[in-house]
Structures are given as structure tokens and as C-alpha cells.
Amino acid sequence: xxxxxxxxxxxxxxxxxxxxxxxxxxxxxxxxxxxxxxxxxxxxxxxxxxxxxxxxxxxxxxxxxxxxxxxxxxxxxxxxxxxxxxxxxxxxxxxxxxxxxxxxxxxxxxxxxxxxxxxxxxxxxx
Numbered sequence: 001x002x003x004x005x006x007x008x009x010x011x012x013x014x015x016x017x018x019x020x021x022x023x024x025x026x027x028x029x030x031x032x033x034x035x036x037x038x039x040x041x042x043x044x045x046x047x048x049x050x051x052x053x054x055x056x057x058x059x060x061x062x063x064x065x066x067x068x069x070x071x072x073x074x075x076x077x078x079x080x081x082x083x084x085x086x087x088x089x090x091x092x093x094x095x096x097x098x099x100x101x102x103x104x105x106x107x108x109x110x111x112x113x114x115x116x117x118x119x120x121x122x123x124x125x126x
Contacts, residue, residue: 004031006045009098011035019098019110026121036099040092045101046085052106057084060108062096 007023007030009016023029034040041049046057053059061084062068071091072079079087088095096108100115107118115121 005103006030006032006034006101007098008034008036008039008041008095008101010037013097015110016098018112019100019115022110022112022115026119028119028121030100036095036097037092040089040095041099042089046089049099049101049106050081050085052101053108054105055081057081057088059106060088060095060099062094062109065094067091068094 007019009019049060050057061072071094072087098108098110100107102119105118107115
């Protein structure tokens, strides 16, 4: 897929459900909706995500995941994007949910204010 909007989430995940409700409320749709565990990012999507996060895939990593320390040992913060991409592709459970990728950039994890600002929702209203 080219420069469309892609949304990855997890079934039953509260943050995913909140993000989906938020997007529906504001009539904002994705061209592609995927289950993060069943169909994580692949190929060009990783390149687009890296660019969307300003070249740093660490924005995707769920540092609070219970298996973080096991799958990303000490010193992992020095892991480069290529190695981190491989690790996340093999362990999508370490990716924050939800993920929104747009031509403008990317977001990981749902925080309503951050998503509103990123998507320019509500600007220009009294």
C-alpha cells in the first residue's frame, strides 16, 4: 500500500477500542485496518513507520510489556532500527497498541489529546 492510512490494533485491547471509538466519533477512517498480532507491519510498512516516527522505531516499543526485559535485554536501548525492526517483526507483542500510520507521520499508543493534535481535530472550533 502506498501512502494511505493504516491502523493496527489488538482485539479486546482497551486502548485499541478507545482509539477506534475516537476515530469513529471524529469521522476519521483508515484505508487499511489490521490486527497487530495476526498481521504486524511488513516490508515497506516498516520503512514508512520509521519515517513516521522521525527515524526512530523505539516509539513503537511497549516498555511496560511484561516480557520486555526478557525479549530486549539490558543495553537494548542501543539497538539500531534494523535490528529493532527484526525483533519487533518476530515479537509483535512488544509493539504498543494501537498504531496509526498516515502520510503525515505515525502514532503508537492511544492518548486522546495527542491524537487530536496530530490529526488536527477540533482546530478552528470555538
